[in-house]
Amino acid sequence: MTFVLQTGETVTRETFWLVGPVGKALFYFLAALAIVVFLYGVYERFARYTRGTEDAFARLDDLPGRIVSAAKTVGSNENQFNRDLYGGLMHAFVMWGFLTLLIGTTILGIDMDGYRLVTGLLGEEQSFFVGDFYLSYSLVMDAMGFLFVVGLGMAIYRRYVVRNERLWGKHTSLEDGLFVWTLFLLATGGYLVEGVRILATGFPEFETVSFVGWFVALLMREVGVSADLATALYPAAWWSHSLLALGFVAWIPYAKPFHMLSSFANVVTRDEKAGKRLPGVPADAGPDEIGFTGIEDMSWRQLLDQDACTKCGRCSSVCPAKASGRPLDPRDVILDLKRYRESVNAGGERKEIVADGGTSVIDARTMESCMSCMACMDACPVDIEHVPQFTEMNRRLTESGEMDENVQETMMDIFGQGNSFGNPERKRPDWTDELDFAVPDARDEAVEYLWYVGDYPSYDERNQRVARSLATIFEHAGVDYGILYEDEQNDGNDVRRVGEEGLYEMLAEDNVDAFE
Ligand code: SF4
Ligand code: SF4
Known part of the structure; x- marks a missing residue:
């Protein structure tokens, strides 16, 4: 195998060092197996979603725009930083550390199983995993891997030392601990493999760019690990790290790590008006x-x-x-x-x-x-x-008639009187009586602004004072406004929230009629 050298010496590392051809074949077999298990799990999950009903709102319109917007939200970790600087930093370190290591491993795979193969078929096998590329790659991987470890350390500290109570609940289970500890072992295991290799290969000077691995190698030498012992230990270290990584890949769709995919998909398909608007009930639904x-x-x-x-x-x-x-x-x-x-x-x-x-x-x-x-x-x-x-x-x-009694009573009041106080409809405009001017009646005259007063300012004594103050301000400011007097009805918002869709529709229709 000939490497294209960019610095005059063989600045690279052998990917399957001491693994041997049988080990290499076994690794590829296990990697293929892990990917198949992963893909099957992802397929299963998404197949289940397709069995769900159609969503009431468009979720996949402008998909490229949605993906870009979600990538910004997720990439910046803005939601994680929201009111939680520690959580934001922790998640950003873990996420970007993980993504960098994933991308780095993919690049290595492209070199080994793509570039080298193709160049070999064309004549002379070459690798781009050498020289300056190798040095930059190693530096970035070590630096981002370090952030990954720091982020995971923060997560472990928060979960197990501080025992932040919001992380513990009825649904806390083995998968939560397994997820964070597996990532931690993967990250630290990677440095261990690197350190053992650097020690075993006699501290090649260019490997100082892998500063964390270099530090681990120095530590091991300090505690008495010789180059020979490191060489003997290397296959075991490499295999345990590789098996853990492959096991993790296979496990992703079956437990908490799946949120790495499902959460992103959720952000992509979000409804910007979720909660503010609610799906209606089909007219023909029994x-x-x-x-x-x-x-x-x-x-x-x-x-x-x-x-x-x-x-x-x-x-x-x-x-x-x-x-x-x-x-x-x-x-x-x-x-x-x-x-x-x-x-x-x-x-x-x-x-x-x-x-x-x-x-x-x-x-x-x-x-x-x-x-x-x-x-x-x-x-x-x-x-x-x-x-x-x-x-x-x-x-x-x-x-199913299982609404709370108090709520039921209020619904009856709204149904009968058009307000949640159960007061007569004709008393709705009574709050205006104490004013020394007449509030314009929008039913009789054209107004620029229609003031929907609402139940509380209309019927509640304390809120009536607020309504009168606002009317006075409008009056003095010369605002062209009016109200609907007895024709105004409860707005139906809370009615709808408690599940009384039929009553909500009735109120909405009445109010729209009054507006018109
Ligand atoms: S729904 Fe789940 S992900 Fe969202 S805030 Fe609550 S616990 Fe966190
Ligand atoms: S009261 Fe309801 S809507 Fe408000 S935070 Fe709690 S669960 Fe969410």
Whole structure:
């Protein structure tokens, strides 16, 4: 084998040093096996998404634009940095360290199994993994690998030393620890292999660019490891590192590491208006078909949502319902749904998705606790859309008559009187009585701005004072505005959030009629 030298000496390293032809063949066999297992797992996951229902909103329009936008979001780690500098740095180090090592390994593969093969077939086998390229490659790999180790160290410190409580929950399992420790062993194992090789090959001067490996080699020499011993140890070190790496590749689609793919896909397919807009209920849907009745009702994007969850707990840490002691943890809801879906897919027993009585996947009290504030969605680094899924479950509760009594009463008030206070409709404009000017009636005269006052400023005494102050400001500022008086109705937002889609539609129609 002839290397193209760029610096006058053989500046490179032998890729399968001391592995031998049989070992090399075995490695390729295992690598192919790992890739097949990986691809099958990925295929299985995505095949499952295709069994989900159509999503209510376009998710794949302008796909190139979506991918670029997601790459910016994910690449910058902006969501991870959001209110968490430590978490942002940790994730950025791990992600970019991992990606660099992955790209570096791929480049090496291209040299070994592409460039060398082709040049060999054309006459003289050559490699670009030499000279200046090799030096730059080694420097970048060592530097980014170092960041990778630092990031993983930060993750381990936060999880096991600080025991950050948002990382621990009902769904914390072996895979969480296995994921971070496997990466850590991979990263440190790579340096160990490098250090053993540098020591065994007598500290070639150009290898100083691999500064971490060089340091490891020095350390080993200090503790008495000779070059001969390093040479003897090298195959074992190389094989353990390689087997761990191949095992990790095969494991990716079957556990938490899959978030490396699913989270990115989730960000690509995000709905910028998620939660602010909700899917409607099909006009021909019967009562038994409204909301989540089973996993078959979940859209492919909702299934992807569940798989994208990294269990980071950011959503739970900002949830006001959880903070106030209500039985709601948004992370657990997403992961409960995922666990149930996986159990059904594996032939497990079916049950109701949401119901009262504690026998369903999600309890009615849990869903009733959600205030639809969307803080969980704002905090989620991978754009999981909790609220639309929660609304589907609330719709199911409504349809099955399991709505909380107080909420039911309020719904009846809104249905009967058009407001959540249960006060007569004719009293809606009473707040204007104390003003010494008449608030323009938008029903009788054309106005530039229609002021939708809302239930609270119309009926609640304290808020009525606010409404009067605002009207006075409008009056003095000469704003051309008007209100709808008795024809205004509850806006229907909260009605819709608690799952009363029919009442919401009625209110929306009434309000639109009044606007027109
Ligand atoms: S939308 Fe619901 S689950 Fe999410 S943070 Fe608000 S209250 Fe909690
Ligand atoms: S839903 Fe999002 S924020 Fe919540 S644990 Fe999962 S990834 Fe983290």
